[in-house]
Amino acid sequence: MTSESRATQYEMVNVRSGHVIIEHDVLSRAARSYFSPEPTPPVEEYWEGQRIWKFWGAAQSIQFDVRDNESGEVIPFRELLGLMYYGCCREDTDLYRIGELAQENRISIYVAITYETAEGEPTRLPQDKAAVLNRLFNDRVRDKAKKILILPDLFNLYREMTYGQIMIDFGLTAMDEGGGSGDRPLGARKESPA
Numbered sequence: 001m002t003s004e005s006r007a008t009q010y011e012m013v014n015v016r017s018g019h020v021i022i023e024h025d026v027l028s029r030a031a032r033s034y035f036s037p038e039p040t041p042p043v044e045e046y047w048e049g050q051r052i053w054k055f056w057g058a059a060q061s062i063q064f065d066v067r068d069n070e071s072g073e074v075i076p077f078r079e080l081l082g083l084m085y086y087g088c089c090r091e092d093t094d095l096y097r098i099g100e101l102a103q104e105n106r107i108s109i110y111v112a113i114t115y116e117t118a119e120g121e122p123t124r125l126p127q128d129k130a131a132v133l134n135r136l137f138n139d140r141v142r143d144k145a146k147k148i149l150i151l152p153d154l155f156n157l158y159r160e161m162t163y164g165q166i167m168i169d170f171g172l173t174a175m176d177e178g179g180g181s182g183d184r185p186l187g188a189r190k191e192s193p194a
Contacts, residue, residue, distance in 0.1 A: 010136040
């Protein structure tokens with residue numbers, strides 16, 4: 001065990017690969033999103049009560065929990081769809097302008113995107129869980145002059161994702177496995193809606 005690994009309080013555990021799936025109800029046009037651990041995204045339409053859910057879009061993602069190495073507690077992050085880098089937003093948005101200011105101070109802004117219910121409401125990431133995510137990733141940034149700030153989705157970005165504008169930062173989570181440096185925004189992949 002290195003001194004660096006001993007110093008980190010939080011560790012990513014129970015990492016599962018899969019897809020973020022976005023569906024809409026054929027009749028009401030309501031939309032929802034969820035994580036599927038299947039190797040191929042499910043695209044079949046199906047009935048659920050009075051609703052007919054139809055595939056709208058998908059993106060590769062992962063789901064994970066975080067273990068507090070001091071207490072042994074495992075904190076589930078089932079509500080988290082992904083982390084979206086501010087640079088994926090339109091340049092005329094408040095978040096983009098905030099992100100540009102933060103970059104001048106060597107702070108990279110990410111937004112924790114959560115699932116949307118069938119009623120069109122997001123599941124909110126509690127502030128204490130946002131604090132855990134910030135600590136998890138900042139403890140692993142190699143250049144200590146740089147910081148990552150992960151915000152809850154106070155900007156309603158989940159609504160954009162509903163329409164297939166999926167931009168999730170997969171590389172950020174690789175920092176936990178020694179794969180990311182935190183020196184630059186890490187790659188996001190996008191798959192178009194069907």
